[in-house]
Amino acid sequence: AQRVTQPEKLLSVFKGAPVELKCNYSYSGSPELFWYVQYSRQRLQLLLRHISRESIKGFTADLNKGETSFHLKKPFAQEEDSAMYYCALRGGSGNTGKLIFGQGTTLQVKP
Amino acid sequence: DTGVSQNPRHKITKRGQNVTFRCDPISEHNRLYWYRQTLGQGPEFLTYFQNEAQLEKSRLLSDRFSAERPKGSFSTLEIQRTEQGDSAMYLCASSLVQGGQETQYFGPGTRLLVL
Numbered sequence: 532a533q534r535v536t537q538p539e540k541l542l543s544v545f546k547g548a549p550v551e552l553k554c555n556y557s558y559s560g561s562p563e564l565f566w567y568v569q570y571s572r573q574r575l576q577l578l579l580r581h582i583s584r585e586s587i588k589g590f591t592a593d594l595n596k597g598e599t600s601f602h603l604k605k606p607f608a609q610e611e612d613s614a615m616y617y618c619a620l621r622g623g624s625g626n627t628g629k630l631i632f633g634q635g636t637t638l639q640v641k642p
Numbered sequence: 643d644t645g646v647s648q649n650p651r652h653k654i655t656k657r658g659q660n661v662t663f664r665c666d667p668i669s670e671h672n673r674l675y676w677y678r679q680t681l682g683q684g685p686e687f688l689t690y691f692q693n694e695a696q697l698e699k700s701r702l703l704s705d706r707f708s709a710e711r712p713k714g715s716f717s718t719l720e721i722q723r724t725e726q727g728d729s730a731m732y733l734c735a736s737s738l739v740q741g742g743q744e745t746q747y748f749g750p751g752t753r754l755l756v757l
Contacts, residue, residue: 574748576748577746628737628746
């Protein structure tokens with residue numbers, strides 16, 4: 532079964548501390564993984580995708596196929612990073628673009 | 643605002659009533675998705691269209707749910723005989739598939755409360 536698991540509902544850190552939001556997935560094929568973010572009172576938006584291998588707002592995520600993980604990391608958290616973060620898998624067969632989301636992790640960065 | 647728009651933003655209805663939501667995608671986006679999100683959960687896929695063709699439906703989409711995308715532009719999601727379990731945020735997303743890559747842009751959602 533295709534599944535995305537985010538084990539932490541809430542992650543609370545102090546400003547300047549490192550952040551790691553965990554994501555594990557279950558998928559039989561070659562996965563395409565994403566991190567989406569939702570800031571307070573804003574719509575869901577793409578943060579980054581593993582294919583791009585880029586750093587967005589200081590965040591990076593590496594796909595580890597051996598551990599079936601796609602953890603999101605940032606070395607120094609900022610207060611403006613406080614938001615809900617969703618890990619998502621592009622799943623299904625054929626050319627479908629449907630996304631399978633995890634339950635989400637709320638990141639709270641304290642001053 | 644040229645992003646995805648959804649109407650209404652909020653809907654309160656009584657159990658057994660029918661409701662219809664509308665999604666206007668970003669112009670020229672050929673794919674349109676519907677997701678449902680309940681409290682404390684991530685969005686769950688319901689259905690999607692490529693142009694006007696409905697290509698996939700989740701088993702979450704019972705026969706009380708129907709979606710259309712006439713002319714491949716806006717889409718409507720109708721729920722007949724609403725139940726309290728239908729209370730959720732209904733999200734629409736659109737995308738343009740190019741070179742095998744695709745980014746889904748989400749609307750603000752329609753929050754449904756069934757009393």
